[in-house]
Amino acid sequence: MLGTLIVGLLVGLAARRLHPAGRVVTLPAALVLGAAGAAAAFYSGRALHWFVDGQLGSWLAVIAGAALLVGFWGTVRPRGR
Numbered sequence: 001m002l003g004t005l006i007v008g009l010l011v012g013l014a015a016r017r018l019h020p021a022g023r024v025v026t027l028p029a030a031l032v033l034g035a036a037g038a039a040a041a042f043y044s045g046r047a048l049h050w051f052v053d054g055q056l057g058s059w060l061a062v063i064a065g066a067a068l069l070v071g072f073w074g075t076v077r078p079r080g081r
Helices: 002-018 027-047 054-075
Strands: none
Touching: 002 027, 002 054, 027 054
């Protein structure tokens, strides 16, 4: 679980930096969304019996879940200036 959250935080930071629209997600939001996306992907994959702990598929799901949630949030959130 700790590894999942750490990877989620790191991927959240990377997704914030590499977002095509620039840095549209704040740093705290990127950290929280990265961790939440990683946890959601990990636990939903386990619940659907797609993988078990420690398999390569679980790490790929964690990375994809974190990046997709941060990217999605940066795309749909309102930009009031």
